[in-house]
Amino acid sequence: MILDYPSGGRTICLQNGWSNLLFINNMIPNFCVGQGWSIAVEFQLYMVTPLLFAAAWLFSKKGDKGSFAVTVLVLSSLVWLLCCLIRLGYTSQNFIDSNESKWLEGYKSIPHWDMPYLSTLYRMAPYAAGLCGGVAMKEAKRQNSSGSDMLQLPLMSLSLLTIAFAALFGAEQSCHPAFQWWARLWQGRIALLHTVLLRPCVGLAVSYLLFWCAINRAPKLNAFLGARFWTPLAGLSYSMYLLQFHGFGTSVTPIYLNFLQGWLQGRSTAVVVAVSYFLPILGFLGTLPLALANYLLVERTSIMLSKRLLAPSTVPADKASETAEEKTSEKHSEADHARPTQDDGEAVPAQPTEDLEAGPAP
Numbered sequence: 001m002i003l004d005y006p007s008g009g010r011t012i013c014l015q016n017g018w019s020n021l022l023f024i025n026n027m028i029p030n031f032c033v034g035q036g037w038s039i040a041v042e043f044q045l046y047m048v049t050p051l052l053f054a055a056a057w058l059f060s061k062k063g064d065k066g067s068f069a070v071t072v073l074v075l076s077s078l079v080w081l082l083c084c085l086i087r088l089g090y091t092s093q094n095f096i097d098s099n100e101s102k103w104l105e106g107y108k109s110i111p112h113w114d115m116p117y118l119s120t121l122y123r124m125a126p127y128a129a130g131l132c133g134g135v136a137m138k139e140a141k142r143q144n145s146s147g148s149d150m151l152q153l154p155l156m157s158l159s160l161l162t163i164a165f166a167a168l169f170g171a172e173q174s175c176h177p178a179f180q181w182w183a184r185l186w187q188g189r190i191a192l193l194h195t196v197l198l199r200p201c202v203g204l205a206v207s208y209l210l211f212w213c214a215i216n217r218a219p220k221l222n223a224f225l226g227a228r229f230w231t232p233l234a235g236l237s238y239s240m241y242l243l244q245f246h247g248f249g250t251s252v253t254p255i256y257l258n259f260l261q262g263w264l265q266g267r268s269t270a271v272v273v274a275v276s277y278f279l280p281i282l283g284f285l286g287t288l289p290l291a292l293a294n295y296l297l298v299e300r301t302s303i304m305l306s307k308r309l310l311a312p313s314t315v316p317a318d319k320a321s322e323t324a325e326e327k328t329s330e331k332h333s334e335a336d337h338a339r340p341t342q343d344d345g346e347a348v349p350a351q352p353t354e355d356l357e358a359g360p361a362p
Contacts, residue, residue, distance in 0.1 A: 026118040035242050037118045044120045045127045052076070052131075069139040076131040080200060083125035087196045090122070091115050113195045126203025133207030137214045156212065156221075159205035166202045169194070239291035239299055240284075247287025252279050 013032035016025070023043040025031035056071040066074075094114035116122045212218040213225060240247075256279065264272060 026120065034245070038241075041118070041120045041123050042127075045124060049131070052079070069135050072135045073132055076128045076135070079128040080125045080132075080204070083122065083128065084197060084200050086121055087115060087125075087200070088192075091192060091196050113192050115195055123199075125200035126206075129200070129203040129207040133211040133214075137211050140211075140215050152212065152217070155208060156218070159208045162201050162205040163209075166198055235300075236288070236291045236295055239294040240287055243290040243294060244283070244287050247290055248283040251286025252283045255279075255282070 012030050016028050016030060017032045019025040019028045020032050020036055020040075023040045025033075026037040026040040031037065052075055053072065056068055056075055059075075060066060060068045060071045091113045096112055096114045209218070209221060213222040216222070260275060260279075264275060
């Protein structure tokens with residue numbers, strides 16, 4: 001919010017901030033806090049999930065049509081496929097020429113197939129893949145079975161290759177031209193399939209790999225993903241996401257517009273490739289100080305404060321021991337008052353247990 005103030009973010013928030021409160025800001029053309037669209041998408045998917053589970057429960061109860069878990073897997077797979085078809089239907093009808101769109105003021109964008117970036121309908125495939133992975137994991141643990149071992153290695157290899165492909169080539173052809181050194185290598189149907197299928201397939205690949213990790217069938221991958229050196233990056237990940245535009249805007253954009261844009265003209269493919277993978281690293285380093293400040297001053301501080309405010313009241317250890325001693329002394333005092341007394345007012349001495357069991361003396 002503070003960084004958005006110079007660019008008029010406050011005015012937009014005053015006009016359309018209500019959409020953020022209802023988690024529908026991804027449906028508004030100009031919405032408050034640009035990165036907040038992802039929270040709206042996630043919330044909408046969370047709200048629809050119980051309806052999908054209810055439908056699966058109803059279908060599984062009608063006749064012998066499979067268990068609840070199998071029905072959820074089928075419905076989630078249909079949602080994944082539907083999302084791919086929706087993406088294909090839109091993208092195949094929307095090709096953006098270089099003369100019609102600009103990524104930044106100062107140069108034209110690369111010709112590309114367009115894809116709605118913020119709509120839940122176009123984003124639900126990875127979420128559906130995650131539902132499949134979660135339900136399959138619970139079912140595998142319940143039945144103590146993980147399926148065919150013959151397919152594990154090829155499918156895991158295919159999943160890793162999919163993630164590596166996404167890391168190397170990205171999912172959006174309309175991104176920064178310096179990052180798209182490969183854009184001219186394939187056009188037409190290959191570029192169309194790349195735009196339509198990469199995000200859904202990445203979600204499917206991640207879900208499949210996490211499934212094997214969750215059931216302890218991929219120990220090496222599990223050890224790698226669970227290594228402690230990921231902990232600082234995981235803590236900063238959301239702050240990095242929130243401040244990526246400002247980090248790239250203060251590091252990558254000035255260098256590209258003022259120097260690299262002209263310098264790259266006529267350079268070899270090897271030079272362009274090197275620059276393409278250097279600029280994201282530069283953007284990461286430019287975002288890191290902002291993310292660290294946001295994490296320490298805002299995110300972690302807010303988490304610690306909320307824990308302190310919501311934590312149940314506790315008694316310090318020394319006071320707890322004093323309270324226990326006071327309760328013990330009170331119980332002894334009550335016992336002394338309850339003991340019967342003789343005529344002279346003195347307390348009757350307690351009889352040994354053995355005497356009570358033996359009965360009265362003859």
